[in-house]
Amino acid sequence: TSFFGSGQGGGPGKVGGRVPVALRQRRLRIVVTGGAGFVGSHLVDKLIDRGNDVIVIDNFFTGRKQNVVHHFGNARFELIRHDVVEPILLEVDQIYHLACPASPVHYKYNPVKTIKTNVMGTLNMLGLAKRIGARFLLTSTSEVYGDPLEHPQKETYWGNVNPIGERSCYDEGKRTAETLAMDYHRGADVEVRIARIFNTYGPRMCLDDGRVVSNFVAQAIRKEPLTVYGDGKQTRSFQYVSDLVDGLVALMEGEHVGPFNLGNPGEFTMLELAEVVKETIDSSATIEFKPNTADDPHKRKPDISKAKELLNWEPKIPLREGLPLMVNDFRNRILNEDEGKGL
Ligand code: NAD
Numbered sequence: 333t334s335f336f337g338s339g340q341g342g343g344p345g346k347v348g349g350r351v352p353v354a355l356r357q358r359r360l361r362i363v364v365t366g367g368a369g370f371v372g373s374h375l376v377d378k379l380i381d382r383g384n385d386v387i388v389i390d391n392f393f394t395g396r397k398q399n400v401v402h403h404f405g406n407a408r409f410e411l412i413r414h415d416v417v418e419p420i421l422l423e424v425d426q427i428y429h430l431a432c433p434a435s436p437v438h439y440k441y442n443p444v445k446t447i448k449t450n451v452m453g454t455l456n457m458l459g460l461a462k463r464i465g466a467r468f469l470l471t472s473t474s475e476v477y478g479d480p481l482e483h484p485q486k487e488t489y490w491g492n493v494n495p496i497g498e499r500s501c502y503d504e505g506k507r508t509a510e511t512l513a514m515d516y517h518r519g520a521d522v523e524v525r526i527a528r529i530f531n532t533y534g535p536r537m538c539l540d541d542g543r544v545v546s547n548f549v550a551q552a553i554r555k556e557p558l559t560v561y562g563d564g565k566q567t568r569s570f571q572y573v574s575d576l577v578d579g580l581v582a583l584m585e586g587e588h589v590g591p592f593n594l595g596n597p598g599e600f601t602m603l604e605l606a607e608v609v610k611e612t613i614d615s616s617a618t619i620e621f622k623p624n625t626a627d628d629p630h631k632r633k634p635d636i637s638k639a640k641e642l643l644n645w646e647p648k649i650p651l652r653e654g655l656p657l658m659v660n661d662f663r664n665r666i667l668n669e670d671e672g673k674g675l
Pocket residue numbers: 365366367368369370371372389390391392393394395396414415416417429430431432433434435449453471472473474528529530531532533538
């Protein structure tokens with residue numbers, strides 16, 4: 333007899349001879365915290381496209397309804413305005429936990445709130461996962477490696493992080509979130525997955541979040557100089573958002589806990605990035621040097637051999653292909669802003 337019973341058997345959940353709708357349709361139900369944000373909203377698009385039921389939890393600190401408005405009216409989509417620092421009761425199969433401000437400008441705005449989100453928010457989502465037996469994926473960050481003394485960074489590297497600096501609320505917050513995930517895994521058998529995400533860009537990034545790609549692209553469109561901090565020789569590796577979303581889903585669906593680096597190994601100095609932005613948007617754009625921020629990592633590049641081998645995943649979109657894909661979205665939003673619509 334199947335789970336739903338056959339004919340007369342009176343299987344589980346049979347009420348008055350009829351199987352309740354909730355039990356008949358065993359579609360995957362998935363929570364995405366931070367689902368109204370940049371990465372979260374692209375993940376939601378993919379999950380809805382695949383036919384999953386998706387519940388977004390977001391407090392709209394950095395996320396926007398506009399990022400998910402195209403799903404309003406779809407019965408498989410739900411949006412809950414909720415702060416993950418507070419407990420919540422839900423019944424789902426999987427939890428993608430993304431809620432957390434991600435850009436330095438946003439996470440430094442209220443550092444204590446950033447720590448609460450990372451620690452209490454992650455604790456609540458792990459408590460939820462434990463109670464309902466859901467699989468839990470944490471979006472951690474390459475920042476757990478701090479200003480790395482190993483290059484490129486492998487998952488085995490423990491990092492070089494300042495515990496009392498301006499970035500610590502984020503770096504140490506994410507490190508604690510990883511610790512919590514592993515402790516719930518070992519102590520309470522929660523199925524956890526940990527992704528360490530490297531710099532990611534694409535449509536729907538916040539326009540003024542201060543990150544280098546959004547800054548340069550917006551500056552080039554607005555005909556302002558591109559602001560390079562420090563000498564511009566520091567490096568980052570930039571991943572297009574659809575590659576990341578594919579990696580997150582592969583990790584969630586796979587059998588390995590991680591942590592896994594998810595990033596594009598193509599490494600660029602900020603001056604090189606400025607050149608790519610000029611080539612893509614406006615070859616006459618100029619560069620303006622500004623002082624760098626405290627604790628800025630000098631270089632960062634993921635070693636992704638582990639994800640390649642165990643998740644069969646690697647990024648497909650190089651910077652020169654990905655950058656043009658975000659320009660229209662930025663142009664439209666900048667235009668709307670100028671017209672006072674502020675989308
Ligand atoms: P984002 O700021 O666009 O999205 C974060 C979302 O979380 C927003 O919608 C925001 O409103 C929501 N949020 C923040 N605090 C919350 C709270 N207390 N309760 C409920 N919702 C809350 O950032 P993103 O770039 O989409 O990042 C998503 C996740 O990926 C974050 O956890 C971030 O740390 C991680 N990450 C991103 C990058 C990147 O380059 N984008 C790199 C490393 C890690």
